Amino acid sequence: MESRRLLDPGILQRLANLELVAKTVVDGFLHGEHRSPQFGFSQEFAEYRTYSEGDDPRYIDWNVAARTDRVYVKRFLGETNTHLMVLVDCSGSMGYGSHATTKLDYARFLAASLAYLATRQHDAVGLVLFDEMIREVRPAVFRPRHLQSILHVLHRAEASTGTDLEVPLRALRRLIRRRGLVAMISDFFVDPDRIVKSLRALAHHGQDLVFFHLLDPREIAPDIRSPALMEDMETGEEMEVSADYAARVYPELMRGHAEALRDRVAGEGADYVMLNTAQPLDLGLREYLLFRQRRR
Amino acid sequence: MGLLSPWFLAGALAVGLPLWLHLMRRRNPVRMPFSSLMFFRKRTETTVRERRLRYLLLLALRLLLLVLLALAFAKPVWERPPAAIVGATPKLHIVALDTSLSMRYGDRWERAVATADSIFDSLGPGDRAVLLANGPSVRVLTFPTSDTAALGRALAGLEPTYARNTFGDVIEAVRNLAAEERAPVELHLVSDFQQSSMPVRFQDLVLPENAELSLHGVGGESANWAIDGIKGSKRLFGQERPVLEATVASFAGESATKTVTLQIDGATVGSLQQEIPAGGRASFAFAIPSPPRGFSRAEFRLDPPDDLPEDDLRRTALDNSEPAPVLLVSQNGRDRDALYYRTALEAGSASTYQFESASVAEAARLDPSRYALVVLSDASQLETGFEARLRGWVEAGGAVLAALGPGSALQRRSALTGHELRQPLSSERGSAPYHVAGEMDASHPVARAAEGFRPAKFFLYVRLEPREGDSVPVRLGNGDPLLVEHQMGSGRVLLFASSFDNVWNDLPLTAAFVPFVDESARHLAGESGSGGEAVLGSVLDLERRRGGSSSVQVVGPSGERQLTLSDSVRREAVVLASIGFYEVRGKGRSELLGVNPDPRESDLLPVDDHMLELWRDTGRTAAEAGEGEGADPPEAPPWRIWRLLLGLLVSAVLLESLVGNRHLDAARGD
Numbered sequence: 020m021e022s023r024r025l026l027d028p029g030i031l032q033r034l035a036n037l038e039l040v041a042k043t044v045v046d047g048f049l050h051g052e053h054r055s056p057q058f059g060f061s062q063e064f065a066e067y068r069t070y071s072e073g074d075d076p077r078y079i080d081w082n083v084a085a086r087t088d089r090v091y092v093k094r095f096l097g098e099t100n101t102h103l104m105v106l107v108d109c110s111g112s113m114g115y116g117s118h119a120t121t122k123l124d125y126a127r128f129l130a131a132s133l134a135y136l137a138t139r140q141h142d143a144v145g146l147v148l149f150d151e152m153i154r155e156v157r158p159a160v161f162r163p164r165h166l167q168s169i170l171h172v173l174h175r176a177e178a179s180t181g182t183d184l185e186v187p188l189r190a191l192r193r194l195i196r197r198r199g200l201v202a203m204i205s206d207f208f209v210d211p212d213r214i215v216k217s218l219r220a221l222a223h224h225g226q227d228l229v230f231f232h233l234l235d236p237r238e239i240a241p242d243i244r245s246p247a248l249m250e251d252m253e254t255g256e257e258m259e260v261s262a263d264y265a266a267r268v269y270p271e272l273m274r275g276h277a278e279a280l281r282d283r284v285a286g287e288g289a290d291y292v293m294l295n296t297a298q299p300l301d302l303g304l305r306e307y308l309l310f311r312q313r314r315r
Numbered sequence: 316m317g318l319l320s321p322w323f324l325a326g327a328l329a330v331g332l333p334l335w336l337h338l339m340r341r342r343n344p345v346r347m348p349f350s351s352l353m354f355f356r357k358r359t360e361t362t363v364r365e366r367r368l369r370y371l372l373l374l375a376l377r378l379l380l381l382v383l384l385a386l387a388f389a390k391p392v393w394e395r396p397p398a399a400i401v402g403a404t405p406k407l408h409i410v411a412l413d414t415s416l417s418m419r420y421g422d423r424w425e426r427a428v429a430t431a432d433s434i435f436d437s438l439g440p441g442d443r444a445v446l447l448a449n450g451p452s453v454r455v456l457t458f459p460t461s462d463t464a465a466l467g468r469a470l471a472g473l474e475p476t477y478a479r480n481t482f483g484d485v486i487e488a489v490r491n492l493a494a495e496e497r498a499p500v501e502l503h504l505v506s507d508f509q510q511s512s513m514p515v516r517f518q519d520l521v522l523p524e525n526a527e528l529s530l531h532g533v534g535g536e537s538a539n540w541a542i543d544g545i546k547g548s549k550r551l552f553g554q555e556r557p558v559l560e561a562t563v564a565s566f567a568g569e570s571a572t573k574t575v576t577l578q579i580d581g582a583t584v585g586s587l588q589q590e591i592p593a594g595g596r597a598s599f600a601f602a603i604p605s606p607p608r609g610f611s612r613a614e615f616r617l618d619p620p621d622d623l624p625e626d627d628l629r630r631t632a633l634d635n636s637e638p639a640p641v642l643l644v645s646q647n648g649r650d651r652d653a654l655y656y657r658t659a660l661e662a663g664s665a666s667t668y669q670f671e672s673a674s675v676a677e678a679a680r681l682d683p684s685r686y687a688l689v690v691l692s693d694a695s696q697l698e699t700g701f702e703a704r705l706r707g708w709v710e711a712g713g714a715v716l717a718a719l720g721p722g723s724a725l726q727r728r729s730a731l732t733g734h735e736l737r738q739p740l741s742s743e744r745g746s747a748p749y750h751v752a753g754e755m756d757a758s759h760p761v762a763r764a765a766e767g768f769r770p771a772k773f774f775l776y777v778r779l780e781p782r783e784g785d786s787v788p789v790r791l792g793n794g795d796p797l798l799v800e801h802q803m804g805s806g807r808v809l810l811f812a813s814s815f816d817n818v819w820n821d822l823p824l825t826a827a828f829v830p831f832v833d834e835s836a837r838h839l840a841g842e843s844g845s846g847g848e849a850v851l852g853s854v855l856d857l858e859r860r861r862g863g864s865s866s867v868q869v870v871g872p873s874g875e876r877q878l879t880l881s882d883s884v885r886r887e888a889v890v891l892a893s894i895g896f897y898e899v900r901g902k903g904r905s906e907l908l909g910v911n912p913d914p915r916e917s918d919l920l921p922v923d924d925h926m927l928e929l930w931r932d933t934g935r936t937a938a939e940a941g942e943g944e945g946a947d948p949p950e951a952p953p954w955r956i957w958r959l960l961l962g963l964l965v966s967a968v969l970l971e972s973l974v975g976n977r978h979l980d981a982a983r984g985d
Contacts, residue, residue, distance in 0.1 A: 112350035122350070208351040238350055251352045258352050272354040 037170045040128055041135035044300050067091035071197065075141075075161040102159045102199025103137045103144050105130045105169075106187055107176060110150040111253035112208050114178030117237035118297060125233055125296040126204040127173045129303050133202055134173075136304065138166045146172055147194070149187035150179050156194060181253040184209050188217040198225040202307065206233050208253075211280040215287055228289035229310045232277065236297045239273060241265040319957075323388035326381075333377040376971040383964040386957070393954040405441030407459055407498050409489055410434050410466075412473060413506030415450035415480040416916040418533075420507070420623040424475050426533040427505045431470050434503050434531075435463045445492065446470060449506070451478030451852050451892075453488040459496075477625055477894050478852050479913035482506075483514030486522065493523040500526040507534035508922045511915040522934030530931060534921045538567035540591060541626035541917035542575065542615050546598075549613075549847035550667060551635040557603040561615040561629065565591045566918050574618040575599040579633065580611050586618075606635050610907035612896050613847075626917040630896060630909030632847035638669040639687030639840055644678045644694045646722060652692040652815035655823035659832035668836060683708040687840040692815050693720030697730050706731060710804025714839035720814030724777045732801050732808050737778040749774045749820075753792035761798065761809065762788035764834035767827025773797070775819040776812045809835060841901065848909040851894050858887045860899050860906065867901035872910070 070079060070090040078092040107130050113123040120128075134144045138161070145159030146169045155172045157165070182205070191201065201221065207214065207230070218228055243265035249258050260269075281291040292306045318324070410431050418424045431446070438444055443459040446469050456469045485504065493500045502522065506512070508530070514520060522528055540563060547559040561575050570592045577584040587599040599615075610632050617627035641660060643653050653672040660670050668688070673681060679698035683689050683705045691697075694717075697705070709715055715731060723729055727736050752768035768789065779796045781787055789798040791812075799810040813819045822828050841860055849855070857878075860867050866884045869877040872895020878886060891897060891910045899906040 115348070115350035206350060208353050235350070241349075243347070247347045249347050249349045249352055249355065252348050252350055254352075256352055258355050260355055264355070269354055276354065 037127065037131045037174050038135070038167065041131035041170065044128065044132040044304070045136045045139065067093060075143075102195070102197050103133065103142050104147065104159050104191065104195055104199060104201045105133055105144065106147045106149065106191065106201065106203040106205075107173070108150065108182060108203075108205030108207075109148050109154055109176050109179055110182035110205075110208075111178050111180055112182060112206050113233070115206075115235055115238070115252055116296065117235050117242075120296055121178070122206055122233045122235055122296055123176065123178050125294070125300075126231075127176060129204055129231060129233075129294070129300055130202075131170055131173055132300055132304055133307055134166055134169045136307070143199075144169060145194070147187055147191065148172065148176050149190075151181045151183040152186050153190050154179070158194065159199065178252075182206075182209055184214050185217045188221055192220055192224055195221075195224070195226060199227070200310070201226045201228045202231060203228065204231040204233060206238070207280055211276070211283045214280065215283045218284070218287055218289060227310075228284075228287075229307065230280070230284050230289060230291045231303055231306075232280065232291065232293040233296055234273075234277075234293060236295055239295065240270050317392050319390035319392060321389055323390075324385055326385035326388060329385070330378045330381045333374060333381065373971065373974045376967055376974055380964065380967040380971055383960050383967055387960040387964055389957070391956040391960070393956055405439065405443070405498055407492070407496050407500045408434060408438065408442060408444040408503060409447060409492060409500060410444055410503045410505065411447040411449050411453075411485045411489075412470075413450060413480060413504075413512075413533075414448045414473065414475045414478075415509070415512065416475065416477045416625055416912050417507055417509050417623065417919055418450075418475040419477075419625055420539065420919060421536065423507050423533045423535075427531075428470060428473075430505050430531045430533060431503075432467065434505075435466045435470075438463065443498075446473075447485065447488060448473055449482075449485045450476050450480030452480075453484045455488070455492075459492075477912045479512070479916050481512050481514055483516075483519035486520055489526060490523050493526050496525075501529060502526055503529045503531060505531040505533060507537075507919065508532055508927065509916070509918065510920045510922050511918050513922055513926075517929075520930050520933065524934065526934045528931045528934055530927055532921070534919070536622075537919035537921070538569070538621065539623050539626070539917055539919050540565050540567065540571065540573055540617060540621055541623070541914060542617050542629040543596075543626075543914040543917060545613075545615065545629060545631050545848065549631060549633050551603065551606060551633055552637060559601050559603055559613070559631075561599045561601070562596055563591055563599065563617060564596050564914075564917065565594055566920065567593055569593050570595075573597075576616045576618060577601045578614045578616070579603070579606055603633070606633055609636050610634055610905065612907060612909070623917065623919075625894070626912055626914070629911055630848065630894070632896065632907035632909050634667075634847065634907075636667075636904070638667050640685060641668045641670050641688045641690065641836060641840075642678070642681065642683070642686045643670065643672040643690040643692055644675060644697070645672065645692040646694065647674045650692070650816060652718065652720075655817065655828070656690060656692065656815050656832060659823070659829045660836060662829050662833075668840070683713060684711075687714075688836055689713070689715045691715060691717040691730060693718055693722045695722035695726045695730055702731060706803070709806035709808060712805040714806055714841075715808045716811065716835055716839060717808060718811045718813065718815045719777045719779070720816065720819060729779075729810060732803065732810065734782065734799070734801070734810060735780045737780075750776070750791045750793060750795075752789055752797060753794065754790045756786070756788045759786065759788035759800075760838050761800075761831070761835045764830040765789050765798070765827060767825065767830060768797075768822070769827075771820055771822040771825045771827060773813055773820040773822075779810060779812050807839060809839060847907070848911060849891055849897075850913050851891060851910050852913065853891050853910075854888045855891055855897070855899070855908070856888055857899075860901050867899060870898040870900065872896055 067080060067083065068091060070092050074092045080091050080093050084090045107126050109123065113126060114121055116122060116124070130146065134146070137144045141161060143159040143161040144165065146155065146157040147153060148155035155176070157169050157172055184205070195201070221228060243260060243262050245262055247260050247262075247265070249260045250256070251258075277293055281293070284291045290306070290310050292303060294303055412427055412431055418427060435444060438461060441461070443461045444466055445459045446456040446466055448454045448456055456473065457466055460466065482504070485502075489500065489502050500523070542561050543564045544562040545559055546562065548554065548557065549559070551557050559577070561577070563573055563575060565571065570590055572588060572590045574586055574588040576586040584604065585601055587601070589597055589599070591597045613631050613633050615629040620627050643656055645653055657670045657672065660668055675694050675697055678694075679701045681701065683701075689705060705713075705715065709731070717729060717731065719729060719736065724736055724738060728734065729736055749772035751772065752765065755762045755765065757763060765788070773791060776791065776795065776797070779799050781796055781799050782801065784802060786800045787796045787798065788800060791797050795812070797812050799812070801808045801810060813822070815823060817823045822831075855869065857867050857869070868883050869889050871877050872893050877889050891908075894910050894912055897908045897910055899908065
């Protein structure tokens, strides 16, 4: 239980170093799961594979290259899908938080943890920050210092304007040339049909997608006891909301939206996980590992 | 609409507080940043608008509450227009009773009193009344009161007088009363409405805007006969067969035979009878026997008496006293100045003087105290003994008229008074060859008579230097004194800065000379020239009768003295307030004066009905047109709106509490 406590977002919020956060989360998670730190990692040689851009040069078999004048890299048994691209939504709505941890904080923690975990598994990790357009891109490579680069980008991420998933997903098709995993972290305040339309091209490209749907507890069940003037954090639009509507109608609409998103995503072969930002991150990590295991 | 405490309106600025609070409340607690409004619908906005409306109602109630509070402290009042209050509020009834002589006719007075009583009895709740008596002037007999007993007592003590009245006086009094009165005013005029009581200008009858006029006529039968005049000289001395003629006027629609009886000092002199035509006049001529010296009382009585007996008796005084001697002293006593002055003195209409003239040398043997007046016509060098006697007589109350001609100019000092004289002055070269009279003191009787000096040309005159205490009734056009009156002890000296000989001026040849001589003589000698009778209510000039004497006393018809000791010395006039014979005592002799009612009271012809209708409409017409003249309209008691506001304020507080609680409950339910 002590290790799970360390995954609490409220505690992680106090850690200034995002790498420490990721390490704390992953180690705590793995310790809690009683798994080996080498979980999913194998030193047993499996085959050679032609070198492609982004491969770690340390795994180039120079002997083979000397003999054949071709460059091959060694592949091991635990290594089946080495590319993980994490897409983090930095739109304005991600800045919302009814408690100490905003959705963007939670997304940062989750993305950092996924990157750390993937790096420990010698997976190539890339990062894309987006809102209405691509804000930051780190290609998926496996290099010792690459994780710090990703963490640094995550550290600087700030909630900005609106959300448009079509733009990052369209750009992602150009960035990802190899088959791999794509983890999208967002609150998905977008029409599910538009999401599906965008991810359909990625799925056809051979990418395996998992959607981490982040929601604040108050987004699931707003705590509005009197008429309130709601201000859209992305558009600045204002709308007065009655307590009655917020208590009765809104949760139903939100639930319907989540279910529709889950169904439509599943229909396209992608995974969907809804995460409450008030809950520990282990659910996300566990889902990721299961997802990775299924895709092997 | 007005505010008794308008500065409290500044408190209305407090409405900013609830406005601010409502705005703050609507923003701070309610504004809530949210990730996305994707799942909020229009239906939500509608609900919120409804909630907003309820909030606006609460806000409006709170604003109303503060505004009402500020307004209530400002104490607004509503000034009601006068038209709205007439008839709606208690009135002030002004009951004006005609107390003129004509009200003694028949039973007019009894009917007038009964009418006034009925007015008092019909006073409404809150009504007040004030009683006025109209005749001779207007007397206010009570304060405005609703005590009918007090009004009745005042009415019971009232009697008609022998005087004349005019309705203009009543309206003037009503204007003054109405100007100080807030309540509407109703004037009840109880009168016989004689035509002769109407003022000359109809404008004087216009009522104030807030006044109504109720006319209560007590006239009716108006056949009357009166002796309205006595013709003939009442100065009997020297007349061989004096005749006095009584004129009887008929104010009746039919002819009547009347008898006039003359009594002198109570003794019947004779009776004459003749028919007097309807609406006409008839004269009754009486030969007057030689009465005793001095003044006699003559009474003309009309028989049989009619319903107004007071005007059937006419009183007049007959004067059979010796004429007062006037001495004119000149250088040789036979000059043209004596001729001119004598002719003018004897031409006076009421001349009571006997003229004597003397040279300066002849005058040395004369006693000035024998004369009513001494005239010094350029007598510059008087005999010393005469001058001393003359000075002593003047200081004891005598009077001197001194004309300053060439002889006085040579002496450079006037005789008797010693006024410094300068060389004879003529008009300056290049200008008109003579001077004319200029500034005149209209209050001086001689100056009034000298108004005719204007055409007179003064070619030469001596320049007088008035002393302190001297008066200058007439000046020349260049400002130099022409007449100077100088007081010497109890007597007076009137200095004329030119001569009477038609050399230095042409005054003796102008029409102004006779009245000047006549008036100056009567002024200095203290003669009245009244003609033996006067009208009731007229003024008796005591100053003239006092003459050089130090005091004068007036004895009324019933024998009572009219003047106190101090009044006998200082008072200038006395009003003849009773009919009968007045006796004026002064200067060692007495004068009788018969006082009779104003003959206009005898004419009982009433005012035309159309004229009365026009008069009655003045107050109302002026109010409707909004062009009332005279007194300002009364101010009605204003409606105190702030009391109503207090009621509204309490209601607003209750409503605000109800609405506020409702919102509070709604918030708790949410």
